Amino acid sequence: MELFVSKNTKNLAELNDALADVIKSVKKLDRNISxxxxxxxxxxxxxxxxxxxxLPAFDNSAMDGYGVKVADSAKVVKIVGSVMAGDNPQNITLSSGEAVKIMTGAMVPSCVEAVVPFENASVNDDGTVVLPEYKNGANIRMKGExxxxxxxxxxxxxxxxxxxxxxxxxxxxxxxxxxDKPRVAVLSSGNEIIEPWNRAEEYQIYNSNASTLIALCKEQNCSVEYIKIVNDGYEATLETIKLLKGYDLILTSGGISMGEADFVGKALLECGLAVVFKKVNIKPGKPTMFGYMGDTAVLALPGNPLSAIVNFYLFALPLIAKMQGATNHFPTYVNAKNKKSFKIKNARANVVLGTLLNGEFSVYKDYKYGSGMISPIASSNAFIVAGDGVEEIAEGESLKVVQLGSSLGSEFVDFVMQR
Missing domain, CATH: 3.90.105.10 (Molybdopterin biosynthesis moea protein, domain 2)
Structure with a gap:
């Protein structure tokens, strides 16, 4: 693919710039299937x-009623036949003072000019029908309308x-x-994590990120392969990444922060990653790197579960949508009122999780939770992004709320709150 060159020349990208770079750089897959x-x-x-x-394929009745001629409006008619859905009425003819019973969806005979619902007419003892006034074409769905x-x-x-x-x-x-389904590789790193089908010791944690990322990718109709956990050693990490061939997208979690055992980012660069951005000015989720190894998009997410999942929604969801050729690939928001005031530590753009219900946004536990937690994302269905300078969200304040997993849009919208 043609190398994408970001206008962002800094290692630390602002959220909107990072999102724009992801979407601009992604190309539709050239694989289609039937x-x-x-x-x-x-x-x-x-x-x-x-x-x-x-559609409709023929003129048909919109009601159960009487097929009539316009000249018989407000007159008495006798019933001379009936037309059911699926009948061919080509042999039916009507003279003045005559009508046919016709059911909803039935083809309207060429001689019928209107349909009077059964409930709008009255039947005499002799079986004749007293019609109300009606207009030409009443209750007829026309072919191709x-x-x-x-x-x-x-x-x-x-x-x-x-x-x-x-x-x-x-x-x-x-x-x-x-x-065709995008081919995605999901890779986790960290000596402290263990797979959920094994028994974790007290000093270990279960690998929730991989399962969540796999589920999110499958929800977006991706073909996903899980790559074994990389031990926190540079050589092991490098060798694992070198083997990642034939994928459209590589998702990693962990190993890109500033710790002594964070080797994923270094190994990706060694393998030729063309970096679009190395970090995003967002909390949580600052250590998020994006780029390309050849034609393969690489999104390296933080190891903390909440950060990894939030940034999947922010970046991977639009990326996958555009990769599949979807016209709608931009995050969207809805306007809502804040239910209860809460404070924000102003350092950078803050992603605030909560619940959207009946036009009101309720922050999760007064925004008192950490990026290593899982419950905040599991208990939320939406989030807001409070930009620099936003230190408090007042009760009743109007918010731009992004719903988790909501439909994407065809145009970029700025959902970051500003003061």
């Missing part, structure tokens, strides 16, 4: 889906929802071309 629509949910379509069969042949129903770059699946089925389209 899937049945039953297997395409959540995938990004690589072609425009065009209307092949008009929703979509005509040649209309684009689903645009290239759309992430398919169940509604899109139904839309394609309505066209008799059972196979669709989508972007």
């Amino acid at each position: 899937l049945s629509i039953w297997d395409a949910i959540g995938r990004v379509v690589s072609e425009d889906v065009v209307c092949q069969k008009a 929703e979509s005509n042949i040649g209309d684009i129903l689903i645009t290239k770059g759309t992430k398919l929802t169940p509604s899109h699946i139904g839309q394609m089925a309505s066209q008799g389209k059972f196979v669709v071309t989508v972007c």
Whole structure:
């Protein structure tokens, strides 16, 4: 791929600059596959889906009622037949003073000019029907009024929802071309972490990051491979990273801070990582590095669980979306009111976790939690980003709230609060 050159010349990138650099640098994968629509949910379509069969495909009744002529408005008519959904009514004819019963979704005979709902008419003892006043075309859904042949129903770059699946089925389209799944490698480092299927000693912690990152990637329709934990030694780290070939994205967690045993960042550079940024001016999650090894994007996340997961939502989610060719790949926010005031230690942009409910944002435990915790992210469904200079969020203050896992947008929006 063509080398991306960031305008950010400092090792420490501001959040918006870092996000912009990630999105600008990512290219769509050039691999597409054909899937049945039953297997395409959540995938990004690589072609425009065009209307092949008009919707509706024919003039049909919007109600259960009587098919009538306009000339018989407010008159008495006799019933001469019926049309059910699925019937071919081509042989039905109506004369003045006649009507047919017609069911919802049934094809409207060419002689019918309006449909009067059963409940709007009254039936005499002799079976004749007293009609109300009505207009031409009443309660008839016209052929093609929703979509005509040649209309684009689903645009290239759309992430398919169940509604899109139904839309394609309505066209008799059972196979669709989508972007192939990004191939992602997830790597964890740290002598102190142990896999959840093993028994941890008192001085060890279970590796929650890998499982969470794998789940997040699979949720975004990635093909994920977990790479064994790298021991905190430079040579072992270097050899493991050298073997990471054939991936579209490498996600690492841990080993990029300033500790004596943090070798991941150094090993990535040794393996030829072209750095876009080394750190982000954000709390938590400052030690976050992004770049490319050849065509492979590399996002090195912090080892602290909360920091790693938050920065996945901030950077990896848009990255993966654009990699799949999704038109919508920018984080979005909703406006909400702050439920209870809380203070912020002003050092850099702060990610504040909480819950969004009924238009109100409730901060998690008064913003008294650490980046090594798991419960804050597990108990939250949203976050805000308070920029430099924001030291307190007042009760009732208007906020820009980013929902975890919410739909992405087609344009960049600044969700960082400023004073």
